[in-house]
Amino acid sequence: MANESREWTDEQLQAAGTMFSALADPARLRLIVELARGEATVSDLASATQEKLTTVSARLGLLWSARLVARRREGKSMLYRLHDAHVLTLVSNALDHACEEHHS
DSSP states (O other), X not given: OTTTTOOOOHHHHHHHHHHHHHHTSHXXXXXXXXXXTOOEXXXXXXXXXXXXXXXXXXXXXXXXXXXXXXXXXXXXXXXXXXXXXXXXXXXXXXXXXXXXXXXX
């Protein structure tokens, strides 16, 4: 495992746990997958996921507070994107692992 000898602080473990909690919902994961395609507005994401604007907005708020997405204002619109490359790596690894055959 990378950083095997590293000592993790309680704050770092808490932050990682918050990220995993935020990613524990398939609907929020779907938003991450959509944002991997590029920056998008809440309306874009609601259309792509066929969800209500308020639902998507709430999910994005949780992902933002977990530092998984970033946002910026452009005029009247709020544009969302993945916070950084680590997010895509984390989600891609989880999805790849989920696709592996399970052997007991």
